[in-house]
Amino acid sequence: MSIPDVHVRSAASALPGPALDNAALARRLGMDPLWEQWVDVFIGTRSRHLALDLESGELTVPLVDLAEEAGRRALTAAGITAADVDAVVLATATPDRLMPATVNVVADRLGIDGVRSFQLQSGCSGAVQALDVAQQILRSGSGRTVLVLGGDVIARFFDVGADLRKAAPAELVNYVLFGDAAGAAVLSVDPGPGSATVRGLFTRLVGLGREPAAFLEWFGPADRNTDRPAAGEDYKAIEEHVPRMTEEVLAELLDTVGWQPEDVDLLLPPQLSGRMTRLISDRLALPRAVDVSCVDDTGNCGNAIVFLQLERALAGLLGPGRRAVGVSIESSKWLKAGFALEGN
Structure with a gap:
């Protein structure tokens, strides 16, 4: 089959x-x-x-x-x-x-x-x-x-x-x-009007021996009086590692699907903050790619952010034959993820 x-x-x-x-x-x-x-x-x-x-x-x-x-x-x-x-x-x-x-x-x-x-x-x-x-x-x-x-x-x-x-x-x-x-x-498995085909997609844990750079606590009655903060970010560690990890994801995606950097029409970059997103996009230097980004206006929406980007990409940007790559980096225990799409 x-x-x-x-x-x-x-x-x-x-x-x-x-x-x-x-x-x-x-x-x-x-x-x-x-x-x-x-x-x-x-x-x-x-x-x-x-x-x-x-x-x-x-x-x-x-x-x-x-x-x-x-x-x-x-x-x-x-x-x-x-x-x-x-x-x-x-x-x-x-x-x-x-x-x-x-x-x-x-x-x-x-x-x-x-x-x-x-x-x-x-x-x-x-x-x-x-x-x-x-x-x-x-x-x-x-x-x-x-x-x-x-x-x-x-x-x-x-x-x-x-x-x-x-x-x-x-x-x-x-x-x-x-x-x-x-x-x-x-x-x-059935395409439709304005759909896009998944050409590549992967996620990978890469946090062996590395300290988490983000956390959310879940407090119950037994520890509700703790003085630990409910959330935290090691922004310096994120700023140091995320751009390099994004480059690694992009290189692996392109190698997997057999595309060259100039074949990419749309880039859906990581969305931690407006400033970091722009720095990462400049660093990737894809010659033709247009950024699909929303973090400036919505902030980092966690697990929603990729879907906000996909919504914008599918709304007329990712036409037939056009190609998009998306990258997501998670700093909580360091995961790399990415996907490649081609418009139908």
């Missing part, structure tokens, strides 16, 4: 609330104008969407709401219904609960039942891991269509009542870098 091609039929996203710019964030967090200028210059992200009321600290939009909205939009864009879905895969670092799995609640809301479901606990490269799982299901002949979801509500880890003027940089940077969102894609 021949192995079928896998096609990305559609991609969609969901964002909570209005965009929050750096000036509004600085005012709410009690930071002075110099901090706002530092964000503009050294981080480069202009705004983000938060599923949190910054005044009360209350969560306003859970992940399940965002994932349901993104999934419904993706199904509609692909021209299929819940009955056509053979499996659902969700990647997230911030599920609404430990149980029931968020993926199953989303599937229920969408009217999907009697299928395989998987929830992957991972940072931002979990989106590509979810695409990889979907690809394996389809290539094995175990189904024709998979709904892939990814999303995070990172703002639930923010302490808006804290005096951030005293916070360590590893904690403070989270308030700037991240936004909340969910995304979805429909993968199928």
